[in-house]
Amino acid sequence: MNSDSSSMSSRASSPDMDEMYLRGHHHHHHHQDSRLNSVSSTQNDLMQKMSDEVLSRHGSKGDGDSSKYKIKKQLSEQDLQQLRLKINGRERKRMHDLNLAMDGLREVMPYAHGPSVRKLSKIATLLLARNYILMLTSSLEEMKRLVGEIYGGHHSAFHCGTVGHSAAHPVHPSNAVHQVHPILGSALASNNSSSLSATLPGIGSIRPAHSLLKTPSTPPLPLGSGFQHWAGLPCPCTICQMPPPPQLSALTSSMNRISSETKDLLK
DNA sequence: TAGGCCATCTGGTCCT
DNA sequence: AGGACCAGATGGCCTA
Numbered sequence: 001m002n003s004d005s006s007s008m009s010s011r012a013s014s015p016d017m018d019e020m021y022l023r024g025h026h027h028h029h030h031h032q033d034s035r036l037n038s039v040s041s042t043q044n045d046l047m048q049k050m051s052d053e054v055l056s057r058h059g060s061k062g063d064g065d066s067s068k069y070k071i072k073k074q075l076s077e078q079d080l081q082q083l084r085l086k087i088n089g090r091e092r093k094r095m096h097d098l099n100l101a102m103d104g105l106r107e108v109m110p111y112a113h114g115p116s117v118r119k120l121s122k123i124a125t126l127l128l129a130r131n132y133i134l135m136l137t138s139s140l141e142e143m144k145r146l147v148g149e150i151y152g153g154h155h156s157a158f159h160c161g162t163v164g165h166s167a168a169h170p171v172h173p174s175n176a177v178h179q180v181h182p183i184l185g186s187a188l189a190s191n192n193s194s195s196l197s198a199t200l201p202g203i204g205s206i207r208p209a210h211s212l213l214k215t216p217s218t219p220p221l222p223l224g225s226g227f228q229h230w231a232g233l234p235c236p237c238t239i240c241q242m243p244p245p246p247q248l249s250a251l252t253s254s255m256n257r258i259s260s261e262t263k264d265l266l267k
Numbered sequence: 268t269a270g271g272c273c274a275t276c277t278g279g280t281c282c283t
Numbered sequence: 284a285g286g287a288c289c290a291g292a293t294g295g296c297c298t299a
Contacts, residue, residue: 084276091276121271153276
């Protein structure tokens with residue numbers, strides 16, 4: 001029925017409940033669930049309600065002829081089945097789309113990918129993503145600060161990526177730190193880079209804003225801002241041509257402190 | 268076997 | 284009115 005296997009690859013697909021429904025699931029008492037009795041009654045109510053809706057759609061509501069009503073009730077049950085199938089199908093598609101988005105998020109998360117690695121659960125994905133964003137944001141802030149200290153504020157203000165772009169690209173994390181939701185803002189305030197934890201392998205030789213995001217296993221993050229630093233292109237500016245200042249190694253070590261939190265997520 | 272995770276169904280609510 | 288979104292319920296699968 002549904003060909004989507006990406007979100008269900010690790011488990012057998014469930015029995016087709018629509019099929020069950022069509023075979024008389026609404027008469028079901030195939031398991032002794034305490035909820036089923038109440039559901040059955042409410043379901044009957046629903047059936048009647050929807051039946052009325054369908055009947056009214058067909059312009060037959062209020063028909064006094066009982067034999068006609070019986071026929072039309074039968075028709076309406078078919079309509080109800082079709083309606084239910086339609087609604088269920090929409091909901092399934094919605095959840096499949098949600099799972100696809102979740103897979104997309106997993107793909108850009110800094111954790112080991114591969115067939116032998118069990119994929120992150122949904123909750124772990126969301127929590128890790130949050131930590132990752134927080135870490136990136138605070139790293140960026142820290143780098144901006146360091147660059148400002150080293151080269152002076154006026155120069156860094158003209159730097160193509162780390163500072164100058166932030167005003168032009170509102171969605172960039174370096175700008176988001178000032179515009180973020182109050183909750184995130186408070187989270188940032190309480191989460192410096194040492195308490196944050198995310199995995200960024202191969203970050204040893206740091207160039208501001210470059211190698212931070214260009215991890216070997218992850219593609220450039222699609223932030224939607226057209227931020228050219230992340231497009232894999234070499235940057236011609238003087239700052240990017242210079243070797244990394246020794247102060248930035250402190251950032252490296254803080255980044256490598258990844259994570260009791262994150263490791264917990266991966267358990 | 269218990270608990271975690273998940274897909275699905277379902278009814279309610281909100282939105283367009 | 285119909286669709287999107289949400290939360291609760293349920294059962295299946297898997298793992299410690």
